[in-house]
Amino acid sequence: MKKQVKEKKLSQSDLILYLHASAAFQLLNAGVELKLFELLHQKKTQTVPDIANALKLKLQSARCLVFGLVALRLIKNVNNLYQNGSIIERLFNEGEWKLFKSMVLLQSNIMYIGQIDFVKSLQQSRNVGLQRFAGTGNTLYQRLGQSPKLQKIFKDFMEVYSEFANPHLLRHVNFSQDHFVLDVGGGSGTNAIALAKHYPNSSVILLDLPGVASVAKKKIEQHGLSDKIKFYPADMFKQQFPKNQDCVLLIHQLVIWSSEGNIILLRKAYESLKKNGRVIIFNSIADDSENGPLMAALDTVYFRSIAAGNGMIYPWKDYEKWLHKIGFKRVERIRCKSWTPHGIIVGYK
Numbered sequence: 571m572k573k574q575v576k577e578k579k580l581s582q583s584d585l586i587l588y589l590h591a592s593a594a595f596q597l598l599n600a601g602v603e604l605k606l607f608e609l610l611h612q613k614k615t616q617t618v619p620d621i622a623n624a625l626k627l628k629l630q631s632a633r634c635l636v637f638g639l640v641a642l643r644l645i646k647n648v649n650n651l652y653q654n655g656s657i658i659e660r661l662f663n664e665g666e667w668k669l670f671k672s673m674v675l676l677q678s679n680i681m682y683i684g685q686i687d688f689v690k691s692l693q694q695s696r697n698v699g700l701q702r703f704a705g706t707g708n709t710l711y712q713r714l715g716q717s718p719k720l721q722k723i724f725k726d727f728m729e730v731y732s733e734f735a736n737p738h739l740l741r742h743v744n745f746s747q748d749h750f751v752l753d754v755g756g757g758s759g760t761n762a763i764a765l766a767k768h769y770p771n772s773s774v775i776l777l778d779l780p781g782v783a784s785v786a787k788k789k790i791e792q793h794g795l796s797d798k799i800k801f802y803p804a805d806m807f808k809q810q811f812p813k814n815q816d817c818v819l820l821i822h823q824l825v826i827w828s829s830e831g832n833i834i835l836l837r838k839a840y841e842s843l844k845k846n847g848r849v850i851i852f853n854s855i856a857d858d859s860e861n862g863p864l865m866a867a868l869d870t871v872y873f874r875s876i877a878a879g880n881g882m883i884y885p886w887k888d889y890e891k892w893l894h895k896i897g898f899k900r901v902e903r904i905r906c907k908s909w910t911p912h913g914i915i916v917g918y919k
């Protein structure tokens with residue numbers, strides 16, 4: 571008998587929010603960029619004239635801004651005194667404001683620019699939105715190295731995102747037997763640095779594009795880890811992976827590429843591992859039903875329109891299928907308790 575699926579109905583106001591999603595985001599972005607949320611966090615309550623004064627806005631502009639933010643429930647109006655909504659205060663109190671702010675900046679400077687071409691990207695099965703970013707190369711990552719402003723926005727986001735996420739990885743996975751670790755597409759080294767600090771017996775090879783080298787090397791040096799973490803400039807699809815690894819990390823990586831691309835990378839990981847070595851995949855993962863989570867579904871638009879054009883937030887079952895096909899003996903799923911859809915998949919050689 572077919573299982574009855576109860577419809578979780580969309581309300582009219584949800585529909586209005588989708589219709590005006592761009593306006594909702596612009597209000598949120600204004601609250602972040604003009605530092606209204608920070609002001610309300612510090613001062614607790616403010617009147618509209620206080621806000622206008624602090625944000626250097628005309629009274630009427632401040633009135634329009636708070637009108638929108640109250641309607642979105644991001645701030646509250648209690649007898650004409652404005653306060654942050656509880657979800658915004660929670661971000662401040664739980665130390666997640668920096669992450670949220672960098673996510674907003676990424677949306678406004680990258681997602682909003684290239685996602686305009688989502689329809690064309692679907693029709694042409696490629697990242698048409700990339701044309702809106704200067705430089706050469708078929709992926710955003712190749713172009714970042716050619717634009718210092720964009721590279722900084724992306725790097726700042728990636729660093730705080732990984733700092734937020736990697737404690738889950740370190741909590742769930744024991745790396746004490748992993749003396750040689752290869753971090754594929756390791757970026758500026760946030761995860762490699764966290765790992766090397768927790769496990770001083772591990773050495774990490776950080777493989778990434780040559781354009782990332784100077785930023786990564788500087789950061790590794792600042793942490794005094796230049797003897798433990800070596801930068802390996804390479805294109806992960808074109809060059810060989812170093813051999814005899816205990817562990818290969820693919821962090822926030824396999825969401826970027828097609829199934830075929832991921833099979834190539836996982837096969838290269840398999841070949842670079844010692845017997846009994848492990849590959850560890852850590853990124854957002856969708857439910858096997860492909861009905862959510864919402865953040866995974868929405869993030870997929872960036873991977874189709876801008877990043878490389880043929881990735882997505884894949885479900886668990888896809889990773890398991892690829893790993894088994896390549897010959898990994900055993901595959902383990904580890905769910906992370908987070909508001910982001912992070913999950914860990916371990917493949918044992």
Ligand SMILES: C[S@@+](CC[C@H](N)C(=O)[O-])C[C@H]1O[C@@H](n2cnc3c(N)ncnc32)[C@H](O)[C@@H]1O
Nearest residue numbers: 711728732755756757778779804805806821822
């Ligand atoms: C989403 S970021 C993840 C960075 C890091 N793993 C983290 O979690 O913080 C993807 C990384 O893959 C790198 N990358 C993209 N294409 C690559 C390629 N063809 N070869 C090597 N690295 C690549 C990018 O430069 C970027 O640092």
